[in-house]
Amino acid sequence: MTTPRVFVVTGPTGSGKTTVCRYLLDQFKMPQVITHTTRAPRAGEVNNVDYYFETPTSFATKHYLEHVTYSGNQYGSSREGLQAAWEKAPLISIVLDTAGAVTYAQELGDQAVVIYLEVTQQDALIARLTKRGDEASRIQKRVASKEYERDQQLPAGLVGHAHVIVNDDWEQTKTELQALVARYQAE
Numbered sequence: 001m002t003t004p005r006v007f008v009v010t011g012p013t014g015s016g017k018t019t020v021c022r023y024l025l026d027q028f029k030m031p032q033v034i035t036h037t038t039r040a041p042r043a044g045e046v047n048n049v050d051y052y053f054e055t056p057t058s059f060a061t062k063h064y065l066e067h068v069t070y071s072g073n074q075y076g077s078s079r080e081g082l083q084a085a086w087e088k089a090p091l092i093s094i095v096l097d098t099a100g101a102v103t104y105a106q107e108l109g110d111q112a113v114v115i116y117l118e119v120t121q122q123d124a125l126i127a128r129l130t131k132r133g134d135e136a137s138r139i140q141k142r143v144a145s146k147e148y149e150r151d152q153q154l155p156a157g158l159v160g161h162a163h164v165i166v167n168d169d170w171e172q173t174k175t176e177l178q179a180l181v182a183r184y185q186a187e
């Protein structure tokens with residue numbers, strides 16, 4: 001029987017965290033934990049699917065396992081969200097910034113399978129955000145944030161715990177993800 005675990009997908013903005021979780025859902029039926037945010041939806045994002053989009057007032061009423069401020073917006077995830085996803089499948093995923101990933105590793109231990117995504121060329125990250133359709137002003141604000149700088153490196157608290165995947169080549173990334181899922185499906 002597969003042990004319940006959460007794949008915590010973290011890394012810099014634009015590194016492919018959301019893309020990886022979509023792939024895990026499509027390919028392996030791994031439900032994604034939906035988190036809460038006060039940021040405005042991007043084009044095509046849907047409330048209760050991509051995020052629970054909150055006002056600052058409604059955000060404050062929720063009970064979080066962890067919450068952070070990222071580039072001026074608030075984000076948070078709950079134990080209830082994890083349980084709801086685990087009711088559907090033993091292997092689930094969540095997208096978090098590196099501060100959230102450190103908290104999950106501390107709180108959940110081996111139940112948290114942390115994947116740190118990185119991209120060799122930093123220019124590629126900004127090009128990907130532009131291609132994704134992010135407004136230039138939002139990209140500039142994000143790139144100037146201290147969280148952006150921080151997430152460029154694997155935090156000390158995740159060294160020896162995280163699986164590092166260089167997401168330059170999507171085909172190679174898929175191969176590494178397939179191996180990781182197979183390993184945890186068998187444990």
Ligand SMILES: Nc1ncnc2c1ncn2[C@@H]1O[C@H](COP(=O)(O)OP(=O)(O)OP(=O)(O)O)[C@@H](O)[C@H]1O
Pocket residue numbers: 011012013014015016017018019020128129131132167168169170173
């Ligand atoms: N290996 C890859 N090669 C090229 N483009 C990629 C690759 N992986 C993801 N992308 C593209 O890069 C863009 C950013 O990816 P994604 O939204 O998954 O990043 P993210 O890490 O979730 O970003 P953020 O933290 O800003 O939400 C998307 O348009 C996605 O299609």
Ligand SMILES: Nc1nc2c(ncn2[C@@H]2O[C@H](COP(=O)(O)O)[C@@H](O)[C@H]2O)c(=O)[nH]1
Pocket residue numbers: 010011012013017035036037039066067068070075076077095096097098099100101
């Ligand atoms: N610690 C947490 N980080 C979260 C959560 N939900 C999303 N995120 C991370 O925030 C940034 C920005 O996300 P974006 O969708 O605005 O690009 C990114 O690193 C996400 O991984 C959360 O609940 N907790």
